[in-house]
Amino acid sequence: MSDAEQASDFDPTTQVDEFEPVDVFPSSEDMDLRPGADNCYKCTSCDTSCPVAEVDESFPGPKFQGPEQWRLKRGEDVDIDDSILSCSNCMRCDDACPSSVPLSQMHNTARGEYVEEHMDKLSREYLRNRMLSNYRTLASIGSKVPRLANFVMGLGITSVLGEKIMGIPSERDVPEFATETFRQWFKKRGGSKVSNPDKQVAYFHGCYSNYNTVEVGKAMVRVFEEFGYEVLVPKQQCSGTPMFANGMLKDARREAEVNVRELGKAIDNGADVIASCTSCSMALRQEYPELFDIEGIDELSEHTYEAMEFLRIHEDLEGAIHESEVDPQAFAYHAPCHARNQGLDRQAVELFRELDGAQIEDVGESCSGISGTYGWKSEKYETSMKIGAEMFDHMEHAEGDVGMTECPTCAMQMNHGTGYEIRHPLELLEEAVAN
């Protein structure tokens, strides 16, 4: 609103005191979660779906973290319980609840409040979580000197120091930076090879496809170009997923403002937004409108798709796959929790079953256990691996010895637990339709 408009709206008879601006951030108090809490009829579907509660008996489960804690908090002397930090934000409880209680929204707001009001901003835990949440900042520095960064991160001493100083589990291998980022590659090839003002998509590559698994981003571009789309790559920040999971809502909002603005421009020009990471698409579609009030945020939510989902809806993807063939290969597919929440958990299996040469097996409903930054914390490492045990076991029993998933951190966990190479569905789709 401009100053001029404000001046013309000014009514001297209105008492200024009565005006209460609606600001849903940062305090959860402004968000009306009551109807959600009242919808809970205590059926325990959320608790039986929670991968953390299954292996960690000290974790009170999503029903407590959501509606029960919300109700307890009505009493003035009750603070958010620190167990909220043990929630991995896998959001399985959302998917489970037959009564549509907005559990993850309740967890996100409670976590945000806990971190904001009760966490020591100089504690190792806070600093470590802040660093993990802002992976993009780290990666953008590391990828300026990828070879040096990879060398340093690969050193045994780095890993020991990481564990001792920061609380990063030394068991994990830090992901390697690509020598050329996706954005550098895209710029170098001269942008999209297709020019089509009627069929444009804006690619939200997220951090990982840009700095680490650039082949996923390249596959996305080539597949969409094959279907006649002009691919735009707007300026973008982190989706905010790791920030929500660590209660860093201010950081998340800062990133979201840029994403909503920049992607919004593409949407205004008729493009839809495509993500290859299911947690990125989850953030843009669900968490953004649930947590922030930014102009254009609903439009972004409505125009965001996961890559294969978009093609399934708008193109005859099944037909294209049916006519294709790839070299014989077998995959053990794991559906990320955040894909599950968008109704995408069966998509890759359904489509690639129709692809000659490819064999694909769903390794089951269990969570991989890493949940983004969760498994990257020393104190959560054991829980993370306990949750993942079922998936590792199923992967080893599956025919394929190459893993497949949409989520970059699930992929890290799958590789960490089995040693398998892990691929993204877009890479197989590229092999099938874009070669």
Place this chain on the structure above:
Amino acid sequence: MAIREDVIVIGGGLAGSVAAIEAAETGASVRLVTYKKSTLRHASGLIDVLGYNGSDDPITDPFAALENLPADHPYSVAGEAAVHDGLDRFDEIVGDSYQGDHTDTNALIPTFGGAVKPTARYPAAAAAGIASDDRPMLIIGFEEMTEYNGSMLADHLEAAGVPFDVEGVECSFPGEYVNDSRVTRFAKRLDINENVEYEGRTTGAREALANEIEPHVGDAERVGLPAFLGDDHTDEVRTDLERHLGVDVFEIPMGPPSYPGIRLSDQLKDAVDEAGVRISAGNPVVGFEAEDGEIQSVTVDSKGREVPYHADEYVLATGGLVGKGIDSGREEGVTEPIFDCHIPHPEDRYDWFDKEAFGDQPFAHFGVVVDETMRPLSADDAPEFDNLRAAGAVIGGADTVAEKSQSGVSLATAVVAGERAGERAAKHEVSQ
């Protein structure tokens, strides 16, 4: 029109899963669209056909009792053959994991409140607890579980007049637990046979539990435990306990979280997958497009974006009031939220319920009215749509909770709806 099948089934509970499998059996391509986890997951896992009909005495032969039901009861509409077909399909899906198919007579299964429930099929894990068996019984409760008390359960069973000796005892679940540990933790511990500290040594959770129970067995020839004996490996857990104890071990169905319900739900999902049915889970169906009295597509709300799913035939299996296949409000009355199918109900909200909590509640009968091919009917008795059928608790006309008939109604209506949808979809293809 990228997403297209012959048949779309909406709802992934017992009725939806069975309707989808039934339709797939006709050769049709089928997609199951399901939103949240099914209410089947908090159900007992018992498959009842008809337990009561107006009196407090349980029905012995549910099939013989069908003819006494009113004409608008879903069983009367679907016909007795459909009830048998539904059970046959169920037996085929669950195989040896369920029992009771050797007879038409109801079995009486003890529940965690200490009542006995008349039921047509029961999990193999519950079989040794059957009340018509006269072997002495021991019921184990756990101090860690406040919702379930072994002695109380035994007292209630005795008061119900069961024809056997029954005793109850409270044990302590081996290993260290937090005060309010959940049933899922115990189940997981037994499922993976996690090591626990028990009487000074480290041993598998199953062996430790058997050692804890053993001193109490006495003359009992069967031992009942809350239904938490494992999740994926429930047969192994039970067999291991039986081997250690030398007596039969059985599970007593509990309230939520209910492992028998969760296991059945998982089993159905596998069967649906195996039948070649495609599954889209996680997003709700919120609307539809229709032309000339036929549904052209249903609209799935994919996180704020509406995506059309096309098919020739549709099955509505969204559940009843609890499953939210039926909704109600002060202004709108009682509604079926997706297709707005007609649901007969009194205009005055105060006529929806009886003041006696356990009286004959009108709201319990609410649901869509169907013809013999399971097509929902409008207020003037014409099909709402030529290509829409209903199955399960969304169908009204009976208080299935009081009757103990919901599973049977779901199965009977699902086989009719699924088969008709599949067959009619095939005709579409021939005529095109």
